[in-house]
Amino acid sequence: MISLTVNGKSYQVDVPEDATLLWVIRDHLKLTGTKFGCGIGVCGSCTVIMNGMAERSCMLTAKNAEGAEIITIEGLPENHPVKRAWIEEQVVQCGYCQPGAIMQAAALLDQKKRPAAKEIIDAMDNIICRCGTYQRMKKGIEKAVFIKQKEGMSS
Amino acid sequence: MKELMTRREFLKGSLAVSGLTIAACVTPFGIQLVNAADMAAKPSEFKPSAFYHITPDNVVTIVVPNSEMGQGVKTALPMIIADELEADWDQLKIVQAPAGEEFKNPLLHSQLTVASASVRGFYMPMRKAGAAGRAVLLKAAAEEWKIPVSRCRADRGKVINLDTQKKMTYGELCLNAAKLPLPQDPPLKKESEFRYMGKPKARVDIPEKVSGKAIFGLDVDLPDLHYAVLSRPPAYGSTHQSFNADAAMKIDGVKMVVPTPRGIAVVAKSLYAAQKGRDALAAVWGPGSHPSMNTALVEESFIKDLEKPGANVVTRGDIPKALADAAKSYEATYYIPCVSHATMEPQTCTADVKPDQCDVFVPTQGQTLAHMVATNISGLPPENVHIHTTFLGCGLGRRARPDQVVEAVIASKASQKPVKVVYTREEDIKTDFFRSAMAHRIKAGLDAKGRVIAWDHKVSSSSLKRHMGEEPKDGIDGYCLWGLFDVPQSPAKANMTYVFPNFSLNLVLSDLPIPVAPFRSVQNAVNAFATESFMDEMAHLAKKDPLAFRLQHLTGNMRAKRVLETVAKKSNWGKPLPKGRGRGIAQHSSFGTYIAQVAEVSVDEKTGVVKVLRVDAAVDCGPVINPDPLEAQIQGAVVLGVSTTLYEEVEFADGGPSSGNFDQYTIATMKDAPDVRVHIVKSTEEIGGIGEPGIMPLAPAVANAVFNATGARLRRMPLTPGRVLAALKKA
Numbered sequence: 001m002i003s004l005t006v007n008g009k010s011y012q013v014d015v016p017e018d019a020t021l022l023w024v025i026r027d028h029l030k031l032t033g034t035k036f037g038c039g040i041g042v043c044g045s046c047t048v049i050m051n052g053m054a055e056r057s058c059m060l061t062a063k064n065a066e067g068a069e070i071i072t073i074e075g076l077p078e079n080h081p082v083k084r085a086w087i088e089e090q091v092v093q094c095g096y097c098q099p100g101a102i103m104q105a106a107a108l109l110d111q112k113k114r115p116a117a118k119e120i121i122d123a124m125d126n127i128i129c130r131c132g133t134y135q136r137m138k139k140g141i142e143k144a145v146f147i148k149q150k151e152g153m154s155s
Numbered sequence: 156m157k158e159l160m161t162r163r164e165f166l167k168g169s170l171a172v173s174g175l176t177i178a179a180c181v182t183p184f185g186i187q188l189v190n191a192a193d194m195a196a197k198p199s200e201f202k203p204s205a206f207y208h209i210t211p212d213n214v215v216t217i218v219v220p221n222s223e224m225g226q227g228v229k230t231a232l233p234m235i236i237a238d239e240l241e242a243d244w245d246q247l248k249i250v251q252a253p254a255g256e257e258f259k260n261p262l263l264h265s266q267l268t269v270a271s272a273s274v275r276g277f278y279m280p281m282r283k284a285g286a287a288g289r290a291v292l293l294k295a296a297a298e299e300w301k302i303p304v305s306r307c308r309a310d311r312g313k314v315i316n317l318d319t320q321k322k323m324t325y326g327e328l329c330l331n332a333a334k335l336p337l338p339q340d341p342p343l344k345k346e347s348e349f350r351y352m353g354k355p356k357a358r359v360d361i362p363e364k365v366s367g368k369a370i371f372g373l374d375v376d377l378p379d380l381h382y383a384v385l386s387r388p389p390a391y392g393s394t395h396q397s398f399n400a401d402a403a404m405k406i407d408g409v410k411m412v413v414p415t416p417r418g419i420a421v422v423a424k425s426l427y428a429a430q431k432g433r434d435a436l437a438a439v440w441g442p443g444s445h446p447s448m449n450t451a452l453v454e455e456s457f458i459k460d461l462e463k464p465g466a467n468v469v470t471r472g473d474i475p476k477a478l479a480d481a482a483k484s485y486e487a488t489y490y491i492p493c494v495s496h497a498t499m500e501p502q503t504c505t506a507d508v509k510p511d512q513c514d515v516f517v518p519t520q521g522q523t524l525a526h527m528v529a530t531n532i533s534g535l536p537p538e539n540v541h542i543h544t545t546f547l548g549c550g551l552g553r554r555a556r557p558d559q560v561v562e563a564v565i566a567s568k569a570s571q572k573p574v575k576v577v578y579t580r581e582e583d584i585k586t587d588f589f590r591s592a593m594a595h596r597i598k599a600g601l602d603a604k605g606r607v608i609a610w611d612h613k614v615s616s617s618s619l620k621r622h623m624g625e626e627p628k629d630g631i632d633g634y635c636l637w638g639l640f641d642v643p644q645s646p647a648k649a650n651m652t653y654v655f656p657n658f659s660l661n662l663v664l665s666d667l668p669i670p671v672a673p674f675r676s677v678q679n680a681v682n683a684f685a686t687e688s689f690m691d692e693m694a695h696l697a698k699k700d701p702l703a704f705r706l707q708h709l710t711g712n713m714r715a716k717r718v719l720e721t722v723a724k725k726s727n728w729g730k731p732l733p734k735g736r737g738r739g740i741a742q743h744s745s746f747g748t749y750i751a752q753v754a755e756v757s758v759d760e761k762t763g764v765v766k767v768l769r770v771d772a773a774v775d776c777g778p779v780i781n782p783d784p785l786e787a788q789i790q791g792a793v794v795l796g797v798s799t800t801l802y803e804e805v806e807f808a809d810g811g812p813s814s815g816n817f818d819q820y821t822i823a824t825m826k827d828a829p830d831v832r833v834h835i836v837k838s839t840e841e842i843g844g845i846g847e848p849g850i851m852p853l854a855p856a857v858a859n860a861v862f863n864a865t866g867a868r869l870r871r872m873p874l875t876p877g878r879v880l881a882a883l884k885k886a
Contacts, residue, residue: 019427027426032374033367035548037499038580042817045499073367086365090357090783093225093791095364096371096499096548124825128817130499130549131225132794134828136787 002062006031007075013062021065022046022057025072033073033099037128044127047100047107048072054107073099081151082106085143093131101127105141114145205257206284207236209292213312213326215240216248220258220277222268222520222554223251223360224547225791226846227784230358231274232281234351234780239285239344242325243312244351249359254522254542262646266522269555269673270647271746271844274780278842286341288332295332296323311350346778355783360546371546372503372518373577380505381410381572382426384433385418385562387582390443390810391668395419398438406432413569415562417586422570426577443810444668450806450813454490456667457594460615461488465663466630469640472657477609481600484609485696488596489685489870491854493589493805495820496674500548501583506563507573508533513540515564518547520555528557532564551795552673556588581815588672589805591617591635592665595685599655605697607708609657612639614685616678617671618664630664634673638682638745638851648843649679649745651686652715653708669807675795676847679745680854684872687741687855691862701740701859702728714775715742717836718751721773725834726753735760736768737864741852747843748776749836752793754829754856758864760883763876767797767829767857775836776843782835785845790831792849798823800854801873 002019004011006029013028020039025031025048034057037045041056048057049071076083082105085091092098101124108115108123115123120141129137207217217236223229233249236242252258258266262276289309296314297304306317313322346353363369386398400412403421408428413420421432478484505516506529513533519525522542530540547554559576567574578586593616600609619634620627633642637649640660694704702723709715719742723729728738735757742751755769770793779785802821806813814820858869867882 016427023426026374030376031367032370032376035371035499036373036501036577038817040580040816040818043499043580078366083365087357087361090361090787092358092361092364093787094499094547094549095225095360095369096546098364099367102365121825126824128499128822128824130497130551130795130822132791132798132823132828133787134794134825135790135831137825138828 003066004062004070005068006070007072015062017061017063019062020058021060021062024062025057031072031074035096035099037097043097044104045097045100047103049103049107052110054104073103076102076106080106081144081147082109084147085140089136089140089143091133091136091140093133097127097129101129101137105144109144109148206281209325209329211326211329213246213324214248215242215246215325216250218250218252220252220266221273222544222547222550224550226788227358227781228273229360230356231780232277234356235278235281236285238349238351239282240288241309241311241350246312251544254526259523267555268520268550269552271846271848272646275747275842275844282343283341286343287337290338290341291332291335292325292328294335295328299323299331352780356781358784369546371500371548372516373500375505375516375545375575377505377507377573379572381422381424381570381574382429383420383422383562383566383574383576384429385415385420385582386433386436386438387418387586388440390446392444393440393442396439396441398436400436402435402437403432406435410572411570412436413566415565417558417562420562420566422566422572422574446810448667448810449808453592453667453807454492457592457615457665458488458490460663460665461594461596461613463663465613465661468631468636468660468662470659474609474611474657474659477657478598478600481608482603483696484598484600485693486596486598487689487692487870488594489688490594491592491681491684491872493592493669494674494799494803495584495587495589495805495814496551496553497584497820497822498549498551498553501578501580502559503575503577504559504563505573505575506567508564508568511539513564514543515541515560516543516545517560518545518554520547520550521557524557525560528560529564532561533568551675553587556672580817584814584820585812588622588670590674590681591619591671591678593678593681597685597689599693601693601697605699607655607693610655611659613661613663615663615665617667617669619671619673622670622672627664631662632664635662635678637677638679638743639686647745648747652712652742652744654711675792676745676850679743680796680850683741683743683851684854687743687852688858688870691859692868705742714749714840715744718742718749718773718775721834721836722751722753722771725773725832726771728753735864737860739856739859739863741855741859743851745851746847747841748774748845748848750774750848750852752852752856754853754860756857756860756864758861758879760865763879765801765861765874765879769830771832771834772849773834773836774848775838775840776845777838777840778842779835785835786833788845789833789849792847793831793853794823794828796850796853797827797829799873800857801827804873
């Protein structure tokens with residue numbers, strides 16, 4: 001049995017110790033918003049926030065994640081500035097990579113209140129989007145910064 | 156899964172609920188509009204294509220025949236119907252169609268989301284269907300109020316009595332409207348009356364995709380779901396020499412080992428067990444049909460094929476004479492390697508074959524074909540086989556192939572369990588049906604005034620048709636030629652925009668075993684790289700500006716000229732740039748859409764690194780339904796164009812693909828994304844497609860920009876730093 005804390009909820013899952021966190025989240029916890037893209041930590045579709053940092057869930061075992069606070073796309077509030085900005089800027093095309101991109105962006109804005117254009121690119125450059133929504137992702141992050149500032153939300 | 160329904164449920168539902176159902180059926184005489192009452196009375200006389208129905212609860216349910224893969228079809232098609240119907244956007248319920256005759260695209264005669272054909276195929280049928288509904292709802296209201304129809308007005312889901320200002324909702328009117336005969340040629344709205352079409356509408360699928368709740372193929376869940384992973388042959392034509400099924404079966408949770416046409420499937424209770432089972436199989440594969448084939452030999456083979464005569468596709472005029480008369484002549488050879496679709500969602504399919512029913516949950520672009528293969532393999536009557544289309548994690552043409560469906564249905568039938576086939580990324584790339592590699596050789600002549608008088612063009616390509624199971628007739632496969640030549644009445648509308656007085660086109664089909672399939676724009680983007688690079692080379696030979704040279708050769712083509720002139724103006728064409736920067740221009744037309752692009756690039760002459768900084772795109776696609784997703788389609792296609800132009804090439808070794816995961820197969824990321832500016836050219840021409848044109852002129856625009864910046868001509872994609880440095884040396 002492995003204990004996981006995901007989106008503020010505790011789970012006990014009966015999986016082998018080397019089971020990949022990504023597939024445990026998807027197949028056992030049924031939180032399918034976190035996606036499988038490459039399995040080698042390159043594309044970022046599986047990105048979750050673990051103890052405040054963006055992490056590739058395909059590169060971790062469930063055992064690695066014991067005791068950590070994990071947030072998946074389902075646990076990011078619907079009124080989160082990044083989620084709202086993504087809708088306002090119509091960033092998404094097919095949408096498959098977007099949960100990972102949104103989590104990566106949310107983690108960035110937790111660390112940097114107002115990232116410069118280059119900082120946005122550096123932070124997001126490890127996300128692969130086959131639809132090519134990068135231009136709108138940039139706008140989305142800028143919009144999220146604007147929303148946060150306007151509403152005086154703390155980072 | 157709440158939005159997925161079977162075809163039978165749909166028809167049963169739409170006929171059983173009392174209300175107004177508007178359908179359209181394709182007859183030999185064109186589109187005929189019918190309502191559900193007629194459908195029930197005469198079910199055998201036609202095959203209806205039901206688009207929407209209105210129920211007394213005042214809900215308008217719109218059924219979208221096409222697959223949503225980010226292009227916004229689930230919003231665009233309802234916009235067309237809702238506009239002509241004059242429905243309120245908030246009263247719509249938008250659902251995904253099951254597989255069915257009634258949902259076939261009239262242009263393609265198949266339920267298939269390809270060839271940028273969704274909106275242009277359904278535009279008029281859906282406008283008419285919407286308008287017919289509005290007409291009978293108005294008539295039903297007029298009869299209720301005993302006033303002339305001219306004293307009634309439809310307004311966002313209600314009919315207003317202009318004399319009394321009383322209102323009745325469509326829900327209140329639908330039962331009476333359903334009893335009225337439908338007009339076959341209902342009056343359509345004028346453009347000035349459009350409520351939705353032409354104005355940006357937020358895409359209906361975005362909120363659930365942002366929340367993480369959208370169901371893609373890999374997210375399908377069923378009670379007692381099993382997983383299948385496959386051991387795949389490493390080389391083309393390779394068959395297994397041995398595998399240890401007993402060892403796999405010993406893994407806890409493994410249920411069965413099932414051979415399929417493209418690999419040996421291990422079915423297990425969990426993905427973990429299936430993967431362990433596949434490893435335990437320790438399959439040994441034979442050497443394949445072309446054991447020495449590698450990247451260099453593939454390129455060599457396509458170039459060598461240009462020495463063969465090939466099949467003559469078209470000859471106009473007298474090429475030898477025109478070339479002999481030419482003031483100057485010139486020849487160039489181009490090579491474009493295979494690229495992989497590499498959709499972000501790897502291939503997957505879930506099938507549940509029961510003794511009397513087969514359900515298939517799949518992110519497919521081709522419901523008709525998926526239904527056909529599931530029917531054949533399950534052995535069940537077609538009406539008991541149901542295709543449920545999930546969201547697609549990108550399509551790019553890959554998901555029009557039904558191989559994942561074949562594997563899932565075989566595995567489920569054999570194991571008598573619901574089975575989800577899961578591909579790893581490596582499998583997804585290695586088993587891909589690639590965009591075909593192509594070599595082009597063009598020889599052309601200029602007259603004394605610098606006009607092209609002869610264009611002799613030969614291409615070598617793998618046959619797309621052959622890999623779809625159809626042997627091309629007389630060695631001619633039209634799919635290879637889109638953008639160079641097209642037959643009359645083709646839905647691709649893919650003739651070259653230039654018409655040269657003497658023109659010849661020959662095609663050599665490769666005998667290499669590499670499987671190929673359409674990839675966003677089919678071979679348009681590849682063919683455009685050769686033709687539009689060569690036009691630039693000819694402009695240089697004629698000592699003319701590349702824009703002026705193109706315009707000179709497009710005298711009869713106002714639409715192509717207009718997009719070129721627009722993009723030139725918007726991109727500051729001709730204005731000076733700092734050293735190391737350049738602009739390139741290119742244009743192309745297919746799927747009824749004209750597009751021209753100017754790429755602005757920087758070239759680092761020390762490292763050979765090309766960066767695409769800005770791309771202006773001018774587009775004439777006729778009427779625009781939803782302008783914001785249109786812009787997004789062009790932006791995204793440009794990024795795909797940048798990726799395939801600068802990075803992507805499938806490598807081969809030992810008779811099979813050696814490119815595996817994203818660490819070996821590079822795809823453009825945010826640092827590569829140019830500033831894309833889309834300029835829609837207002838047009839009253841026939842409606843064109845928008846999913847694919849954005850990629851078509853990108854590669855030549857970039858190569859032409861590199862030439863403009865440095866004088867180096869790149870004729871081999873991708874434009875890697877090594878090739879750029881080599882070309883710089885020659886410049």
